[in-house]
Amino acid sequence: MKKTIMIALCYSFASIAQAELVSDKQDNQVSTTSLEILLERAPAHAQIKLLKNKAQVKEQLEQLYLREVMAQMAIAEGLDKQGINAQRLKAIRYNGLFLLKLDEVRKENKRNYIKYAKQKYQVNKANYPVEARVDAAHILISNKTLSDAEALKKAQNIRMQLMQGANFTELAIKESDDKSVKKNKGEMGVFTRGQMVKPFSDAVFTMQVGEISEPVKTQYGYHIIKLNKKFPAGFKSFDDVKAQMISELKKKDWEIARTAYYEQLMKENDMQIDELALDEFISKKIAELESKTKSK
Incomplete structure (x- = not known):
């Protein structure tokens, strides 16, 4: 009984896999296999996006159907055997087989x-350095609308409140002139020295964790900085670089293996290039192309 059920299930799955999605009165068909082949050209996320849009899937089926019908028409009319067409089609097929x-x-x-x-x-850990980084927050008092003295005084007053126990985040939301404060609440995240303007970097990278700076002047105004964390310079972990390394190693190995395979194949088959025939072809082709260029 179980064997019968398994055979039935396998037959059912096979039927689904080979289902005809499009047909017409001339018995032209587009199968699920044709759609699979079309889909596999794109990465998985793009395939999912397309499949979730049934209208676009139908458009692709229409294109597959037209390709099927018009290909059959071309064969019926002998277009695949006219002139250089047969060689063109052979080249397309051979390129696919080559791949x-x-x-x-x-x-x-x-x-x-x-x-x-x-x-x-x-062996090469030194090739993956990590700069020293810090995680900090700030409150910016702009000197664009206030005078420089007024901005400094306001910044000093805010720092005094912080030193007396005021909440940094609450004051940042209330007082900071940084346009991003509503989104980040004054938190700047993790950054390296070179990612910030020099006076800001010079100050924050000399601070101790938990310290709140005196007002630091930059081109934007006065900053009160709070240092959350420090991350010393070092090296990326293996997990951080594993995917990149494997990709690069595979690529390098494949380039070497492919070149060796090509060279071996040409050597084993004693491949020869007919220099005279090649020179004659190049000469004639250049003349033909130059003639076409001049006529335009």
Whole structure:
């Protein structure tokens, strides 16, 4: 009984996989396989986006149907055998087969890239430096609407409130002239020295965690800075660079393996280029193209 059910289920799945999505009175059809082939050209997130828009899926099915019908018309009219068309179609087919074979060659690489990347990371750890960083918040008092003296006095007054126990976030929301304060509540997040203007960076990178600075003047006005955290300079962890390293190692290995495979294939088959025939073709083709250019 169980075996019968399994066979039925397998048949059902196979039927779904091979379902015809479009048909006409001439028995032209577009199957789910045709749609699968179309979809696989795009990354998964793009496929999902398309599939969730049924109207766009239908548009793609219409295009697949027209391609099917017009291809059959071209065959019936012998267009695939006229002039250079047969060679063009052969070139398209061979290019597809070339890519399929190339993919098979690529799959022969069974290297453990996580282990390989770890080994490379240990030896080349210095190639992945991390600058010193800090996490800070600030309250900005602009000197655009106030005089410089008034802005400084206001900043000093706010710092005094903070030193007496006022809440930094509440004062930032209430007093800061930074346009982003409503969104970030004065929190600037993690940054390196070079990401901020020099007077600000010079001050914050000499502070201690939890310290609230005296007003620091920059081109924007006066800042009261609170240092939340410090992150010393060092190196990125293996987990931070693993994906990048594996991608680069795979790419490098593939470039070497592909070149070696091509060279071996040409050597084994004793490939020769007919220099005279090539020179004659180049000469004639240039003359033909120059003639076309002049006639325009």
